[in-house]
Amino acid sequence: MLQNNLVIQVNGLEKQYQMGDNVVHALCAVTFTVQRGEFIALMGPSGSGKSTLMHLLGCLDTPTAGDYRLNGRLVSQLSQRERAVVRNREIGFVFQTFNLLPRLTALENVLLPLLYSGRISAGRARSQSEQALTRVGLTERIHHKPTEMSGGQRQRVAIARALVNDPALILADEPTGNLDSRTGETIMALLGELNDDDRTIILVTHDPDVAAAAERTLHMKDGQIT
Amino acid sequence: MTLFNTLWAAIGGIAGNKLRAALTTLGIVIGVASVISMLALGNGARAAVDANFRFLGSDMVQISVKQKIDQGELVPVGEILSYDDGLRMPGELPLVERVLMSVDGNGKVRHDREVLDMVVTGTTAEGLLTLASQGQVQPLRWPDGERLTADAFLARGRFFTPAEVVAGADVCVLGHKTANDLFNGDEPLEQIVWVNRKKCLVIGILTELEVTNPALRNQSRPNELLYLPISTAIVNLFDEEPSVQITARIEDESRMVTARAQIIDYLRQRHNIIKNEVGDYEDDFELTTRQDILGAQQEAARTFAFLLAAMAVVSLIVGGIGIMNVMLVSVTERTREIGVRMAVGAQQRDIVLQFLLEAVLISGFGGVLGSAVGVLSVPLAANFNRGVALLDPSSIPLALLVALLTGLLFGLYPAVRASRLDPIEALRYE
Numbered sequence: 259m260l261q262n263n264l265v266i267q268v269n270g271l272e273k274q275y276q277m278g279d280n281v282v283h284a285l286c287a288v289t290f291t292v293q294r295g296e297f298i299a300l301m302g303p304s305g306s307g308k309s310t311l312m313h314l315l316g317c318l319d320t321p322t323a324g325d326y327r328l329n330g331r332l333v334s335q336l337s338q339r340e341r342a343v344v345r346n347r348e349i350g351f352v353f354q355t356f357n358l359l360p361r362l363t364a365l366e367n368v369l370l371p372l373l374y375s376g377r378i379s380a381g382r383a384r385s386q387s388e389q390a391l392t393r394v395g396l397t398e399r400i401h402h403k404p405t406e407m408s409g410g411q412r413q414r415v416a417i418a419r420a421l422v423n424d425p426a427l428i429l430a431d432e433p434t435g436n437l438d439s440r441t442g443e444t445i446m447a448l449l450g451e452l453n454d455d456d457r458t459i460i461l462v463t464h465d466p467d468v469a470a471a472a473e474r475t476l477h478m479k480d481g482q483i484t
Numbered sequence: 485m486t487l488f489n490t491l492w493a494a495i496g497g498i499a500g501n502k503l504r505a506a507l508t509t510l511g512i513v514i515g516v517a518s519v520i521s522m523l524a525l526g527n528g529a530r531a532a533v534d535a536n537f538r539f540l541g542s543d544m545v546q547i548s549v550k551q552k553i554d555q556g557e558l559v560p561v562g563e564i565l566s567y568d569d570g571l572r573m574p575g576e577l578p579l580v581e582r583v584l585m586s587v588d589g590n591g592k593v594r595h596d597r598e599v600l601d602m603v604v605t606g607t608t609a610e611g612l613l614t615l616a617s618q619g620q621v622q623p624l625r626w627p628d629g630e631r632l633t634a635d636a637f638l639a640r641g642r643f644f645t646p647a648e649v650v651a652g653a654d655v656c657v658l659g660h661k662t663a664n665d666l667f668n669g670d671e672p673l674e675q676i677v678w679v680n681r682k683k684c685l686v687i688g689i690l691t692e693l694e695v696t697n698p699a700l701r702n703q704s705r706p707n708e709l710l711y712l713p714i715s716t717a718i719v720n721l722f723d724e725e726p727s728v729q730i731t732a733r734i735e736d737e738s739r740m741v742t743a744r745a746q747i748i749d750y751l752r753q754r755h756n757i758i759k760n761e762v763g764d765y766e767d768d769f770e771l772t773t774r775q776d777i778l779g780a781q782q783e784a785a786r787t788f789a790f791l792l793a794a795m796a797v798v799s800l801i802v803g804g805i806g807i808m809n810v811m812l813v814s815v816t817e818r819t820r821e822i823g824v825r826m827a828v829g830a831q832q833r834d835i836v837l838q839f840l841l842e843a844v845l846i847s848g849f850g851g852v853l854g855s856a857v858g859v860l861s862v863p864l865a866a867n868f869n870r871g872v873a874l875l876d877p878s879s880i881p882l883a884l885l886v887a888l889l890t891g892l893l894f895g896l897y898p899a900v901r902a903s904r905l906d907p908i909e910a911l912r913y914e
Contacts, residue, residue, distance in 0.1 A: 318907050346829020357824045373489045374829040
């Protein structure tokens with residue numbers, strides 16, 4: 259296996275929180291790797307540490323100990339400022355509650371990561387965003403605001419936003435949790451298609467039916483991968 | 485993120501809550517408006533003082549009677565300042581080159597069936613020269629910067645001579661409007677008018693005059709004038725001898741202090757003022773020099789500036805706290821938005837800039853609105869201050885700058901607070 263084909267290398271990752279007098283071990287020596295193009299489901303009951311792991315993988319937080327390499331680069335001890343850059347360029351988030359900005363149109367929401375990256379012109383950012391929206395099957399309603407869209411459409415906008423910067427990793431946290439089962443299936447199908455385009459996806463869920471769509475499932479319990 | 489995009493985001497943030505933003509600006513609006521109108525009042529008062537005392541050259545001492553209020557009327561505290569006091573002064577005091585004197589009284593002026601109740605002025609022969617050097621009025625459409633001479637004020641005829649003043653001749657000079665009102669377009673020169681039932685020969689007519697200071701234009705009527713020789717005026721207008729206004733011109737400006745002391749000694753002697761039991765003189769006259777006025781004016785300006793600053797500070801602090809409060813609420817409400825922005829790659833400085841711009845936009849809007857209100861309220865302020873208020877154009881950019889700085893100062897804390905949010909907590913925020 260080629261080293262540079264590994265998107266994620268996690269080695270002995272630990273996270274501890276101070277809760278009053280107690281130290282909570284949210285993650286205990288987690289070690290795993292993910293190859294480019296893998297579709298992984300991360301499962302486990304609440305309190306198992308899967309949210310903590312996702313925050314670390316998403317560079318929203320730093321581990322207490324251990325190494326995390328994303329695309330070959332050590333990102334586990336980056337500063338806040340550097341993590342923002344990694345989130346912007348290497349990671350796309352899809353949330354259960356969509357987390358679109360209500361005052362912005364679909365297109366403006368998708369533009370957001372490109373605006374913060376500041377690396378491309380306004381014209382190119384716009385065409386790239388339109389492409390991402392087309393990729394998720396939204397070409398008509400790109401000038402509508404989230405409140406004028408259905409739940410499935412909103413999640414498609416969110417997925418387009420996660421795609422637009424061409425990230426190394428898409429992190430989806432219960433992406434179907436707020437959708438009815440039929441809409442959920444179409445979203446899972448969309449994620450499947452993206453995976454077929456060789457995109458690396460980690461899906462956090464507690465629904466075994468949803469997890470079944472992934473190629474590999476990591477089960478978590480008590481802060482460890484079992 | 486570019487500044488333009490951040491600005492756009494900030495505008496979007498405000499647009500999301502227009503009413504709240506508008507109400508928040510109220511404090512800034514009031515603060516800025518009051519600063520502008522107060523500065524206009526100060527500016528107007530300064531202009532009025534400048535205009536009123538422009539005539540008092542650095543070689544002049546103005547002498548007036550000291551007055552007190554007794555049963556609602558102004559009465560001299562001691563002896564009056566008499567015509568004779570002034571008349572003898574150049575002879576007694578070598579440093580006094582000459583004196584100008586004037587007195588105003590109410591008179592009934594009649595020609596044929598036209599009767600005017602008006603203020604009649606008695607002056608010495610230099611009356612027009614005084615008028616010219618005061619600089620308060622000028623002939624209509626007088627070219628800017630052109631030197632005013634006494635002759636420029638005369639349309640026809642002449643002013644009275646020193647001999648006529650000493651003799652108390654029955655001659656008079658009419659203002660433009662007074663001449664028209666009395667004669668209805670007929671030639672007044674060499675005609676007789678009656679001033680308080682005394683005959684008076686019209687020897688001169690003034691040209692039409694306007695007030696030079698725009699701030700004072702609506703409170704004076706420069707063309708309603710009747711000049712009599714001061715000696716004639718004292719006899720014709722008053723039952724008892726009145727106090728006169730004396731202006732002494734000093735021969736040698738550098739000996740002003742000595743001249744001043746000599747005038748005081750001279751008047752004390754004439755008015756029999758001696759030291760009281762504690763060794764002070766209780767003078768019944770007052771001396772004013774240009775130096776006195778400048779000093780008093782600077783003192784007043786300082787007091788005024790202090791008052792102004794206090795008012796501006798208070799209203800802007802109140803406005804600023806309003807902005808801070810609204811921004812804190814806005815940050816709390818938009819915690820999740822902040823979390824999303826951070827998740828997709830916003831740096832701390834992007835968040836600071838967005839919220840700071842929002843605060844500055846709100847305060848800037850308040851500043852613009854306040855400037856407009858301030859400018860519009862200047863005439864209103866003038867009504868409360870006897871027509872004396874003059875917009876100082878430099879006060880507008882100053883007030884705007886202050887408004888923006890207020891937004892910057894009070895927006896900083898909420899903006900920094902927003903940027904310090906933990907993205908994980910912010911994303912979870914309900």
